[in-house]
Amino acid sequence: MESLGLLLLGFKVLLTWKTLALMMVGLTLGIFVGVLPGLGGPNGVAILLPLTFTMDPTSAIVMLSCIYWGALFGGAITSILFNIPGEAWSVATTFDGYPMAQQGKAAEALTAAFTSSFIGSLVAVLLITFLAPRIADFALKFGPPEFFAVYLLTFCSFVGLGKEDKHKTIISMALGLLLAGIGMDTVSGQLRMTFGSAELMRGVNFLVAVIGLFGISEILLTMEESLSLRGHAAKISLSVVLRVWKSLPKYWATLLRSSVIGCWLGITPGGAIAASFMGYNLAKRFSKDKESFGKGRIEGVFAPETAAHASGTAALLPMLALGIPGSGTAAILLGGLMVWGLNPGPLLFVEHKEFVWGLIASMYLGNIVGLVMVLSTVPFFAAVLRVPFAAIAPMIVVSCAIGAFAIQNAMFDIWLMLGFGVLGYVFKKISIPLAPLTLALVLGSRAEDAFRLSMIGAEGDLRVFWSNSLVGTITTLAFVLLFWPWIARAFALAARIVAPRTAR
Amino acid sequence: MSAPVPETPPQGADRPAAQLRTVEVITLAVVLAFSALLMWDNWRTGIGWESTGPMPGYFPFYVALICAGASVYGLVRELFFPPDAGEPFVMRSQLKRVLQVFLPTLAFVPITQVLGIYVAAFLLIAGFMIWVGHIKAWKSMLTAYLFALVMFLTFEVAFDVIMPKGPLERMLGY
Numbered sequence: 001m002e003s004l005g006l007l008l009l010g011f012k013v014l015l016t017w018k019t020l021a022l023m024m025v026g027l028t029l030g031i032f033v034g035v036l037p038g039l040g041g042p043n044g045v046a047i048l049l050p051l052t053f054t055m056d057p058t059s060a061i062v063m064l065s066c067i068y069w070g071a072l073f074g075g076a077i078t079s080i081l082f083n084i085p086g087e088a089w090s091v092a093t094t095f096d097g098y099p100m101a102q103q104g105k106a107a108e109a110l111t112a113a114f115t116s117s118f119i120g121s122l123v124a125v126l127l128i129t130f131l132a133p134r135i136a137d138f139a140l141k142f143g144p145p146e147f148f149a150v151y152l153l154t155f156c157s158f159v160g161l162g163k164e165d166k167h168k169t170i171i172s173m174a175l176g177l178l179l180a181g182i183g184m185d186t187v188s189g190q191l192r193m194t195f196g197s198a199e200l201m202r203g204v205n206f207l208v209a210v211i212g213l214f215g216i217s218e219i220l221l222t223m224e225e226s227l228s229l230r231g232h233a234a235k236i237s238l239s240v241v242l243r244v245w246k247s248l249p250k251y252w253a254t255l256l257r258s259s260v261i262g263c264w265l266g267i268t269p270g271g272a273i274a275a276s277f278m279g280y281n282l283a284k285r286f287s288k289d290k291e292s293f294g295k296g297r298i299e300g301v302f303a304p305e306t307a308a309h310a311s312g313t314a315a316l317l318p319m320l321a322l323g324i325p326g327s328g329t330a331a332i333l334l335g336g337l338m339v340w341g342l343n344p345g346p347l348l349f350v351e352h353k354e355f356v357w358g359l360i361a362s363m364y365l366g367n368i369v370g371l372v373m374v375l376s377t378v379p380f381f382a383a384v385l386r387v388p389f390a391a392i393a394p395m396i397v398v399s400c401a402i403g404a405f406a407i408q409n410a411m412f413d414i415w416l417m418l419g420f421g422v423l424g425y426v427f428k429k430i431s432i433p434l435a436p437l438t439l440a441l442v443l444g445s446r447a448e449d450a451f452r453l454s455m456i457g458a459e460g461d462l463r464v465f466w467s468n469s470l471v472g473t474i475t476t477l478a479f480v481l482l483f484w485p486w487i488a489r490a491f492a493l494a495a496r497i498v499a500p501r502t503a504r
Numbered sequence: 505m506s507a508p509v510p511e512t513p514p515q516g517a518d519r520p521a522a523q524l525r526t527v528e529v530i531t532l533a534v535v536l537a538f539s540a541l542l543m544w545d546n547w548r549t550g551i552g553w554e555s556t557g558p559m560p561g562y563f564p565f566y567v568a569l570i571c572a573g574a575s576v577y578g579l580v581r582e583l584f585f586p587p588d589a590g591e592p593f594v595m596r597s598q599l600k601r602v603l604q605v606f607l608p609t610l611a612f613v614p615i616t617q618v619l620g621i622y623v624a625a626f627l628l629i630a631g632f633m634i635w636v637g638h639i640k641a642w643k644s645m646l647t648a649y650l651f652a653l654v655m656f657l658t659f660e661v662a663f664d665v666i667m668p669k670g671p672l673e674r675m676l677g678y
Contacts, residue, residue, distance in 0.1 A: 054664050167574040167581075171535055174571030178542055178564055185560040192549045192560050193542055216609075223605045224598040390637020391629070391644075395651055397609050398625040401616065402655065406665050414613050425602075429593060430528045448563045456557035 003130050010357030014365060019062055022055075023362065026063040027370050030070020035077050035381045036392060042328040042438075043214040044071045046207055047399050049336055050406030057340040058355050062362040064336055068329055069121070069366045072309055073374040074381065076113035080301075081106060081382055090308070092280040096293065096300025103296050107236045110378055111244040112301040116255065118371045120306035123259040124266060124313035125363045128320070132349075132360075135321040139346035144453035145464050149474035151447040154324050156482035157268060158436045166485075168432040176437040179204045180444025187452050199412040206335045206441050208404045208413045209420045213434050214328075215400040216421025219393055221428060235379050244298070251302050254283045258303050262310025266326055267317055279307025313363065319344060320356060324443065328435050331442045339407075520592030525582055527593040532578045539572035604636050620670030626652045 014020075033044030048067055052060035079090040080097035093113060100109035142150070155173055162169045182193045183203030194200040248255070258279035265275040283303035284293045293300050315326030316333070323345035325331035337344045342352060349356055374381075404417040427434060458464035466472040480487060546561035546568065553559065581587070594602070608628055616624040626648045633644035659665040660678060669678060 050665055051658070051663055165578075167577045170574040171532075171571055171578070174539075174567050174574065175535070177567045178539075178571065181564040181567075187557075188560050190549065190560045193545050193564065195545070219605060220602050223601045224594065388633075388637055388639060390633050390639060391647055393605055394608070394625075394629040394632040397605070397612065398621075398628060398651070398655070401612070401625075402621060402659065402667060405621070405667060406659070409666060411613075411617060411668065414616070418609065418613065422606075426527065426531055430524065430531060432531075451563060452557050460553055460557070 003133055006133075006353065006357045007129060007361060009354065010359075010361030011365075013058060013354050013358035014062065014361045019059055022059055022063045023066045023366060023369060024373075026066030027070040027366065027373055030067035030072075031074040031077075031370075031374060031377070031381055032070070032384065033067065034071035034074020035384050036396070042210065042332055043218060044068075045329055045332045045336075046210040047215055047396075047403045049207060049332070049339075050403045052336070053339065053406065057337075057342055057352075058358045060340060061333070061336070061355065061359050062366075064333060065359060065362055066366045066370070068333070069363075069370045070374075072117060072121075072312060073114060073370050076110065076117065076305065077374075077378060077381055078385065080109045080113060082385060090276070092276040092304035092308075093301060095280065095304075096295070096297050099294070099296030100298070100301070105296065107240045108244055108298060109296075109301050111236055111241050111375065112298050113305045114371055114374050115244065115248070116258075116302045116305040117309040118367055119255055120259055120262055120309035120311075121313040121363070121367050124263050124310045124317075125360065125367070127263050127314060128317050128363070129360055132317050132321045135317070136346040136349040139322055140350070141470075142346070144450045144457065145467065145471045146474065148447060148450035148454055149465055149471050149478065150322060150324060151443055151450060153474055153478040153481065154439065154443070155436075155447075156478040158439065160481040160484035161268070162433060162436070164431055164433045168430075169436050172427070172432050172434065173436040173440045176440025177444045177447070179209065179437075180206075180441050181448065186445055186449055199410070202408060202410070204416065204441070205407055205413060207332070207339075207407050208417050209441055210328075210332055210335070210438060211400050211404050212417035212420025213424035213427075213438065215396065215403075216417060217424030217428060219396055220421065220425045222389070223393065236375055241375060247298070251299055253286070254299055254303050255306050257282055257286075258306035259310045262307040262312075263314045265307075266311030266314025268326070275311035276304040276308035280304040316363075320348065320359070321346060323348075323446070325439065328438050331438050335442050518595045518597050520594070521596045521599040522593040524588075524591040524593040525586055529579065529582050532575045532582065536572055536575040536579065539568040539575065542568040543572065605632070608632055616668050618670060620673055621667045622652045622656050623670055623672050625655065 029048055030044060033048070045064055045067055049064065052063055055063070075090045076093060076097070078084050079093045080101050083094050083098040083101075097109045097113060100106065139146075158173065159166055159169050178193070180203075183191065183201055185192055191201060258275075261279050261282070262275045265278070280300060280303045283299055284290055287293065287299065312327060312329070315330045317326070319325040319330040319334050323334070323343070325334045334344050342348065342355065400417060401414050404413045405411070407413060424434060427437075454464050458467070464471075465475045543565055546565040549561035550559035551561045551565040553562070608631065612624050612628045615627060619627075629648035629651055630644045633639045633647065634641055637644070659667055
């Protein structure tokens with residue numbers, strides 16, 4: 001049980017007054033950001049990242065991950081009380097959460113949402129605690145070809161498993177890779193794609209792009225909808241909390257099923273949204289009383305929330321162990337790690353033990369403290385939603401600008417952020433997904449380096465990606481995922497041809 | 505037999521400012537042009553192989569090629585085999601609201617350059633609240649002032665993050 005000892009070390013790193021205070025600040029900011037429609041996990045983390053630039057990496061990551069937990073909790077308040085999903089994966093929560101609020105059971109719905117978020121994250125954190133070190137240990141054997149194969153696998157799974165049009169996913173990803181390549185080439189030191197501009201020599205900063213793509217574009221989209229917020233009031237009393245908790249054992253199967261789905265899909269890139277819907281649909285399918293779903297059934301809140309949060313948390317596993325983020329927010333946290341000069345990936349577990357285990361310990365503590373905080377402060381945060389959007393919109397714009405500027409102290413970056421804001425707005429409306437772009441932007445130069453180093457090692461022979469069983473398996477799997485829709489169709493066709501014969 | 509439904513919308517109704525398909529075609533064309541530009545630039549940098557492996561332009565060149573291919577596919581599909589017919593991209597009233605927030609933001613950037621980010625933030629928030637939100641002037645100015653002050657105390661004083669500053673901050677000795 002080496003993991004447990006290291007986890008204790010992590011708690012020791014964490015348990016100072018300064019870190020605990022930062023946790024509380026992070027959670028408060030996070031809930032705040034999560035509650036506001038038009039912001040949410042990735043945007044909030046991206047905008048608040050500059051606050052952490054002057055901190056040491058451990059305090060910074062603890063605060064950031066607490067912002068993330070807070071945002072996850074806060075999103076549930078908006079979905080249940082106001083029927084506005086703060087994030088795509090909160091959509092399934094509104095199906096039964098909002099009807100419950102309409103029936104005057106808002107407190108039960110909120111307690112159920114927070115509790116199931118907590119359970120989902122906890123299962124995923126346990127998974128991270130025991131699995132991440134193993135994976136990292138295994139990945140220490142990886143050379144450039146293996147790493148490139150893993151990056152390829154990530155990219156291909158986005159294209160093959162994504163629900164959007166394939167060409168749109170490819171465009172989004174290719175644009176991300178291209179933008180990541182602008183500026184100084186890391187291998188040869190040569191400048192490329194700068195067109196003689198001094199501003200572009202620095203390259204396109206990942207965080208500037210994210211603030212524009214998510215923050216600014218969300219403001220534009222929210223303005224377009226002209227939301228008039230009308231929500232239900234809620235105050236959670238201890239007796240309601242206890243009553244909901246007492247009913248928990250009855251739903252153990254739903255909770256367990258959703259946790260497993262969440263963990264599994266979270267490790268696969270881009271799975272959190274799918275996880276919440278799958279959790280909801282499976283709970284409905286296995287229920288004896290299918291009709292009551294969508295009309296305010298508490299199980300309909302438990303199922304998607306547990307799955308969404310398990311997957312949101314599990315998405316941090318590949319980020320820590322392999323340096324590959326499983327979600328947009330994980331990608332932004334990864335961008336943060338690089339700002340502090342840490343190189344995410346298997347070596348992190350060896351070289352920065354305190355940092356990694358401090359982060360994992362903060363996931364446990366942040367979750368517990370977050371649960372208590374959010375249960376006791378719901379009325380206050382629900383009141384935040386009654387602040388007119390005309391006051392909130394310009395404040396978010398200013399926060400975005402501050403965030404974009406602070407990263408490299410460059411005025412040009414604020415312009416760039418605005419450009420990305422418009423790009424994000426248009427892309428969302430013509431359904432070009434933004435997650436592949438984000439992922440490619442953060443992984444682009446690492447993927448290219450891995451590719452070129454493997455090519456140098458193999459003297460330009462592409463067969464290096466099938467040179468041993470490990471890299472060969474990963475590369476083949478990548479192609480299987482890339483062509484998955486066709487393969488699945490072929491299987492279905494084959495089954496139809498075989499089936500009539502066996503049926504007789 | 506029911507009465508025929510009038511085809512034209514009533515007077516003064518919201519009209520689309522742009523069609524979804526039009527915007528999609530324009531976007532794909534821009535992406536195609538952008539990829540072509542980058543292909544050309546990377547070809548100039550060198551897309552071949554040298555003794556130390558692929559040249560700097562190799563990787564981005566082929567990524568741009570893939571991007572161009574995907575946008576050509578999208579363009580052909582949208583132009584000749586459109587999957588959906590005539591959905592609006594944005595309605596006029598929606599576009600008006602979007603511009604209400606976008607144009608002030610656009611003005612905010614040069615003002616930041618001259619007056620510093622805190623003064624510009626005050627102007628943006630107060631102005632937006634008064635003219636777009638129709639909120640009482642004193643409430644708007646007070647909110648904007650408090651927000652700018654909190655930002656200043658957080659970034660400048662507590663966290664030492666340097667922001668663009670203008671004449672007002674210089675006068676106050678920062």
